[in-house]
Amino acid sequence: MSGHSGNSGNLMSGSATLHCPHGGRAFAASAPTAVSLDGLPVHTASDVFAVTGCTHTVDGVPRPCTTIRWSPHSDSMTVDGAPVLLDTTHAQCFGAGGLVPQGPPVVSVTQQGVVCR
Template sequence: MSGTLLDTEAVIGCPHGGRVVATTSPADGVRLAGAAVVTAAHGYAVTGCPHTVDDVPTPCAAVRWTAPDTGVTVAGVPVLLDTSAAQCLTAALVPQGAPVVQAAQRKVVVR
């Protein structure tokens, strides 16, 4: 699997327009132009999701990523790519669709 390496500056949203942000970052992580490369070990939160089901607010709250087996790791943990499988989840862990990764300005491609 190939794709663009994700960092904490990547613009990622939930399928309903909320913003996805990495909530944890290891102090010894690898950085690209000052932004930490994100891995499967990071936590990810969603803010500002307006999703409702039958007029009941059901916002995305977190994202669960599955890191591809590229062989590229940071501190032994697989890195995430813009092509990595992921699922946005409610606070009750109900799947709500895949996050949307916008094109990154910095390009590091893993092949």
């Protein structure tokens, strides 16, 4: 890991619980990084996150969240060149069309004793 974090927060690893704002469950769908915390991979901005089980509708038509896009601070700590994700990293959930933000994800991180400042 290198650099420093532009904002404070708890490091996100595979132990984090992620949901879209409509209750769908989100998970990292990409290969894990080589860096782990308590045996679980540390999440970075290069990870692809998928959402399942979203119940969002617009005028009675299902418009479920399908992905999460993260926007880490420009001077964030990095792993293999990708900014690490903190529970405070800005993000938005998107539907299949990917053009309209559908709200920020809900992130719950179990405190592992690692806090980035």
